[in-house]
Amino acid sequence: MTDVRPGAGRTPSRAVEQALVDAAERVLVRDGLGAVTVRAVATEAGVAPMGVYNRFGSKDGLIAAVLVRGFDGLRAAVSEDDDPDPVARLLASGRNYRRFALAHPQHYGAMFGGRPLPTEGAEELLAHATAAFEALIDHVRYGMARGALRDGDPLETAQLIWSSVHGAVGLELGGAVLTPDPAATYESLLQLIVAGLR
Amino acid sequence: MTDVRPGAGRTPSRAVEQALVDAAERVLVRDGLGAVTVRAVATEAGVAPMGVYNRFGSKDGLIAAVLVRGFDGLRAAVSEDDDPDPVARLLASGRNYRRFALAHPQHYGAMFGGRPLPTEGAEELLAHATAAFEALIDHVRYGMARGALRDGDPLETAQLIWSSVHGAVGLELGGAVLTPDPAATYESLLQLIVAGLR
DNA sequence: ACAACAGTAGGACGACGTTCTACAAACGGG
DNA sequence: CCCGTTTGTAGAACGTCGTCCTACTGTTGT
Numbered sequence: 221m222t223d224v225r226p227g228a229g230r231t232p233s234r235a236v237e238q239a240l241v242d243a244a245e246r247v248l249v250r251d252g253l254g255a256v257t258v259r260a261v262a263t264e265a266g267v268a269p270m271g272v273y274n275r276f277g278s279k280d281g282l283i284a285a286v287l288v289r290g291f292d293g294l295r296a297a298v299s300e301d302d303d304p305d306p307v308a309r310l311l312a313s314g315r316n317y318r319r320f321a322l323a324h325p326q327h328y329g330a331m332f333g334g335r336p337l338p339t340e341g342a343e344e345l346l347a348h349a350t351a352a353f354e355a356l357i358d359h360v361r362y363g364m365a366r367g368a369l370r371d372g373d374p375l376e377t378a379q380l381i382w383s384s385v386h387g388a389v390g391l392e393l394g395g396a397v398l399t400p401d402p403a404a405t406y407e408s409l410l411q412l413i414v415a416g417l418r
Numbered sequence: 419m420t421d422v423r424p425g426a427g428r429t430p431s432r433a434v435e436q437a438l439v440d441a442a443e444r445v446l447v448r449d450g451l452g453a454v455t456v457r458a459v460a461t462e463a464g465v466a467p468m469g470v471y472n473r474f475g476s477k478d479g480l481i482a483a484v485l486v487r488g489f490d491g492l493r494a495a496v497s498e499d500d501d502p503d504p505v506a507r508l509l510a511s512g513r514n515y516r517r518f519a520l521a522h523p524q525h526y527g528a529m530f531g532g533r534p535l536p537t538e539g540a541e542e543l544l545a546h547a548t549a550a551f552e553a554l555i556d557h558v559r560y561g562m563a564r565g566a567l568r569d570g571d572p573l574e575t576a577q578l579i580w581s582s583v584h585g586a587v588g589l590e591l592g593g594a595v596l597t598p599d600p601a602a603t604y605e606s607l608l609q610l611i612v613a614g615l616r
Numbered sequence: 617a618c619a620a621c622a623g624t625a626g627g628a629c630g631a632c633g634t635t636c637t638a639c640a641a642a643c644g645g646g
Numbered sequence: 647c648c649c650g651t652t653t654g655t656a657g658a659a660c661g662t663c664g665t666c667c668t669a670c671t672g673t674t675g676t
Contacts, residue, residue, distance in 0.1 A: 236654090258633060268656050269634090279633065332592065333531055353596070379589075379597050380607050387585020391577075394530065398551070399577045409578050416610040434623090456664060466625050467665090477664065617676100624671075632663065640655075646648090 237275045239265040241285045248286060248326045253333070256283065276341075283330065284341040288348045290327035294320055295352035298359075306363035307414055313359050314385050314410045321389040329393060332386065356382060369417050377417060384413050435473045437463040439483045446484060446524045451531070454481065474539075481528065482539040486546045488525035492518055493550035496557075504561035505612055511557050512583050512608045519587040527591060530584065554580060567615050575615060582611050 243265035247256050258279050262269040276282040297320035301312035321328040331349075357378040363369035369377065388409050391397050399405040441463035445454050456477050460467040474480040495518035499510035519526040529547075555576040561567035567575065586607050589595050597603040 257631080259631085268654095270655065270657085273634075274654060332588070332594075349594075376597055376603060376606065379595060379603055380610060383586035383589055383595075383607055384582040384611075385585065386589060387583065388581035390530070390588060391581055391584060396530075396547075397577060397581075399574055405574060405577055408574065409581055412578060412611070412614040416614040455662080457662085466623095468624070468626085471665075472623060619674100619676095621674080622672095624669100626668090626670105628667075629665085630663105632661105634660085636657105636659075638656090638658100641653085643652080644650095 236265075236267055236271050240267060240271060240275060240282060241289070243267075244282055244286050245289065248330065249324075252326060253330050258282075281341050284345050287327070287331050287345055288341075290324065290331050291345070291348040291352050293324065293327070294331070295348070295355050298352060299355045306359070306366045306368035307418075310359050310363055310369075310381075310414060311410055313356065314381070314413075315407075317385050318389050318392075318406055321393060325393050328389070332390060353378065353382065363417075380417075381413055384409055434463075434465055434469050438465060438469060438473060438480060439487070441465075442480050442484050443487065446528065447522075450524060451528050456480075479539050482543050485525070485529050485543055486539075488522065488529050489543070489546035489550050491522065491525070492529070493546070493553050496550060497553045504557070504564045504566035505616075508557050508561055508567075508579075508612060509608055511554065512579070512611075513605075515583050516587050516590075516604055519591060523591050526587070530588060551576065551580065561615075578615075579611055582607055 240261060244256055244261045247260055247264055251260075256279075258269050258272050261282065262271060265271070272279060272282050276285060294317070297316040298313050300316050301309055303309040303312055357374050360369060360374040360378045360381070364371055364374060364377075388397070388406050392402050392406070397405065438459060442454055442459045445458055445462055449458075454477075456467050456470050459480065460469060463469070470477060470480050474483060492515070495514040496511050498514050499507055501507040501510055555572050558567060558572040558576045558579070562569055562572060562575075586595070586604050590600050590604070595603065
């Protein structure tokens with residue numbers, strides 16, 4: 221993967237950067253957010269702890285870089301389906317949202333975990349997060365244009381959908397879905413929302 | 419409040435316990451969850467740090483005690499309104515849920531922040547959390563019994579409501595509600611859900 | 617009254633994020 | 647082609663965190 225010889229001298233900056241983000245992601249997935257320490261990531265990347273500060277300014281900056289990847293993945297998941305039927309597209313988007321969260325629970329938790337997002341590189345992070353949200357808005361616009369969704373402010377409508385979907389996924393990740401079949405409950409929620417917006 | 423003389427010898431255990439939880443809550447509200455350290459809380463309570471371990475086993479145990487108060491407050495908020503009209507009662511409950519979260523954002527964030535809940539005293543915590551959720555189930559049952567809500571599993575229906583409401587509140591606390599009037603958007607969500615369940 | 621005990625204060629330990637200091641590798645003008 | 651400058655590295659060090667250990671002091675049962 222990263223052919224960085226540990227003892228040897230200078231390694232290209234970008235390679236170190238890449239190696240650190242990869243390592244951070246690996247540690248995050250393997251051991252959880254709490255285990256993502258500067259020392260652990262640096263060791264995993266075969267780099268000195270100072271590398272984090274040279275490249276990202278702080279631990280938060282490094283985490284922000286990981287979260288950028290997370291938001292990009294979320295946007296990809298939401299955009300994945302392009303069924304011509306607006307309702308089907310919206311439902312697929314909702315299902316893919318959940319699939320992404322369950323497949324990358326550590327990422328999702330770090331992205332929306334409630335704790336203040338890293339200040340370092342916050343603007344870039346916000347941009348990628350907004351891009352993911354706008355993928356949803358696009359689906360809503362598409363549905364409204366085709367008359368499948370009641371007319372209204374697409375932002376407003378998308379916010380409603382996001383709230384519900386995010387809440388369901390967040391509770392499920394937190395083990396707070398007390399229903400016997402979470403997937404079925406989630407599907408009910410999607411149907412409820414889409415029906416109400418029609 | 420707590421007339422514990424700082425230098426004096428032994429103070430009754432229960433008083434120390436109370437003082438610690440009060441202090442932890444004060445620090446949480448004033449400085450955020452990150453500032454709730456064993457030393458800071460002990461100082462705020464006028465007690466030695468070891469008191470936390472004598473009384474609560476660990477920092478997590480102390481936080482769990484604070485969160486128990488939080489869940490109790492949430493239950494009280496959800497149960498507060500007992501309008502005889504089932505729909506009105508459900509809507510009021512939803513509005514009170516949001517009001518509680520906005521009034522106690524630090525508590526809410528710690529309760530649902532996504533990070534694994536404290537292991538110390540987890541069973542008691544779970545019991546209080548469940549009690550809050552069951553207040554919602556009661557409202558759903560009430561609505562179904564009066565024919566105001568479509569029949570179905572109250573747990574399932576309550577889970578749908580909780581998902582939406584929790585998601586909206588969670589996003590709002592995280593600054594992720596991009597709508598100009600969050601209160602109005604929240605109200606739309608409540609109407610959407612209740613209409614869909616009718 | 618005195619021994620057994622529960623709970624206290626304060627210091628100590630390892631790990632964390634971050635910073636400082638010193639050194640090694642690449643680069644550009646003579 | 648050589649050498650000063652610049653860039654990035656490694657490793658030690660600082661303060662704070664959660665937690666534990668040690669010694670001591672009030673309280674309690676007989």
